[in-house]
Amino acid sequence: MPRRRPGRPRRDDQRPTRELVLAAATALFAERGFDAVSVRDVAAAAGVDVATVAHHTGTKAQLYDACFARVFSAEREAVEAAGDRARAALAAGPADAVRALHDLVDVFVDFLEDRPETTALWLRRWLEPRRHTELDRRYAAPLYAQVEQLLVAASAAGALVEPAPHVTVRSLVWAVHGHVVALAAGAGSEARERREFRVFVHRLLDGLYPPAIP
Amino acid sequence: MPRRRPGRPRRDDQRPTRELVLAAATALFAERGFDAVSVRDVAAAAGVDVATVAHHTGTKAQLYDACFARVFSAEREAVEAAGDRARAALAAGPADAVRALHDLVDVFVDFLEDRPETTALWLRRWLEPRRHTELDRRYAAPLYAQVEQLLVAASAAGALVEPAPHVTVRSLVWAVHGHVVALAAGAGSEARERREFRVFVHRLLDGLYPPAIP
DNA sequence: CCATCAATCCAACGACTGATGGATAATCCC
DNA sequence: GGGATTATCCATCAGTCGTTGGATTGATGG
Numbered sequence: 120m121p122r123r124r125p126g127r128p129r130r131d132d133q134r135p136t137r138e139l140v141l142a143a144a145t146a147l148f149a150e151r152g153f154d155a156v157s158v159r160d161v162a163a164a165a166g167v168d169v170a171t172v173a174h175h176t177g178t179k180a181q182l183y184d185a186c187f188a189r190v191f192s193a194e195r196e197a198v199e200a201a202g203d204r205a206r207a208a209l210a211a212g213p214a215d216a217v218r219a220l221h222d223l224v225d226v227f228v229d230f231l232e233d234r235p236e237t238t239a240l241w242l243r244r245w246l247e248p249r250r251h252t253e254l255d256r257r258y259a260a261p262l263y264a265q266v267e268q269l270l271v272a273a274s275a276a277g278a279l280v281e282p283a284p285h286v287t288v289r290s291l292v293w294a295v296h297g298h299v300v301a302l303a304a305g306a307g308s309e310a311r312e313r314r315e316f317r318v319f320v321h322r323l324l325d326g327l328y329p330p331a332i333p
Numbered sequence: 334m335p336r337r338r339p340g341r342p343r344r345d346d347q348r349p350t351r352e353l354v355l356a357a358a359t360a361l362f363a364e365r366g367f368d369a370v371s372v373r374d375v376a377a378a379a380g381v382d383v384a385t386v387a388h389h390t391g392t393k394a395q396l397y398d399a400c401f402a403r404v405f406s407a408e409r410e411a412v413e414a415a416g417d418r419a420r421a422a423l424a425a426g427p428a429d430a431v432r433a434l435h436d437l438v439d440v441f442v443d444f445l446e447d448r449p450e451t452t453a454l455w456l457r458r459w460l461e462p463r464r465h466t467e468l469d470r471r472y473a474a475p476l477y478a479q480v481e482q483l484l485v486a487a488s489a490a491g492a493l494v495e496p497a498p499h500v501t502v503r504s505l506v507w508a509v510h511g512h513v514v515a516l517a518a519g520a521g522s523e524a525r526e527r528r529e530f531r532v533f534v535h536r537l538l539d540g541l542y543p544p545a546i547p
Numbered sequence: 548c549c550a551t552c553a554a555t556c557c558a559a560c561g562a563c564t565g566a567t568g569g570a571t572a573a574t575c576c577c
Numbered sequence: 578g579g580g581a582t583t584a585t586c587c588a589t590c591a592g593t594c595g596t597t598g599g600a601t602t603g604a605t606g607g
Contacts, residue, residue: 153368158596168555170557297510373563384585
């Protein structure tokens with residue numbers, strides 16, 4: 120390992136240092152949590168010095184927040200893009216709306232399956248008593264509202280009263296998180312688990328909110 | 334605050350010290366997690382010295398494990414007691430089996446609503462990459478198997494093929510955890526949230542596995 | 548070519564961590 | 578009563594933590 124001397128190397132030859140640090144920190148925080156990761160760990164994983172981490176991302180808490188903002192923004196963008204497609208289908212009629220709802224949920228499941236660190240960070244964040252209110256407002260609430268709106272629109276003649284849509288959406292999201300955690304634990308065939316979970320989700324939607332057009 | 338001198342006070346006048354320490358540690362670990370709680374924090378919360386904590390519960394890791402064993406054993410006992418009642422009803426016929434299934438789920442929801450620290454500890458434990466396999470084997474798997482067995486027995490003529498029962502049970506459990514976290518976040522009326530979540534759960538069961546006798 | 552600035556590393560500070568050896572006092576058993 | 582045991586606290590150790598001041602090197606702009 121060539122010891123790098125102080126000064127100013129590493130520029131333009133690869134990704135900016137800040138991105139290196141954020142990627143390394145995200146992986147570590149997702150795996151071990153805030154308190155079990157030291158800034159020195161992050162620095163070592165990124166191949167830089169602790170002071171360089173501080174220079175680019177400030178304090179440890181700010182680094183943590185930056186990781187969250189990065190991951191959750193990606194999630195929200197993916198869901199909102201699918202939401203736009205769903206809203207377009209909504210105008211076409213209830214049958215298309217039902218299909219759009221299922222597509223939206225599929226996008227969400229696909230996203231979290233491909234990026235398990237998102238689930239890990241979500242769960243860790245929910246466990247922080249101070250943070251999760253702000254988290255709910257900035258990321259969860261808009262996402263939930265989108266699925267909820269689609270749920271109501273897709274229900275038969277909009278006559279949806281119970282179960283309350285927000286409860287259904289929340290439970291669905293948590294079921295996905297549980298699915299991702301189970302996948303990470305690696306019990307059984309992964310492909311089969313993925314398939315069966317999708318069956319569950321779609322049956323759940325159809326069972327709770329029967330399509331208007333059978 | 335009367336400074337206690339060394340020696341041997343506190344016996345028989347209240348709960349044993351070990352129980353005091355475990356209760357304090359459980360509350361702290363559930364709220365902040367393993368790494369954010371120091372042994373000194375636990376000692377202060379229990380009103381004893383750090384060395385006393387070590388004397389009764391060993392190292393910090395052993396203390397953590399003791400808290401888990403205590404909480405999860407209580408959970409398993411509650412569910413198994415309800416499981417026994419359910420198995421008794423099972424012999425009476427499919428209609429009673431359906432009711433027994435709903436009762437079992439209600440017991441589970443009640444338990445976690447009353448003891449939110451159980452959910453917090455579960456989630457934290459799932460996030461530990463090394464631990465959750467053993468956790469799954471010792472606590473989760475038997476619990477899941479019990480609900481799963483009841484699910485199959487309660488389904489119409491046992492013709493249950495999909496969605497796979499274990500996926501349903503896992504999703505149900507995670508939905509309950511999400512419900513408890515949302516309750517802790519304190520959004521909206523708590524009584525209403527509890528009621529609506531129960532509606533959701535029972536509709537889910539009826540929708541996915543229609544009772545044999547309508 | 549020189550002044551300015553950005554990026555990096557080294558070294559260190561004070562605070563806190565988990566753990567433990569040893570002193571002290573109450574209880575138990577004979 | 579007196580030794581043995583148990584329970585408690587005090588003091589301290591070595592290690593790690595997050596953070597920062599300052600030195601060093603390269604790029605940039607005139």
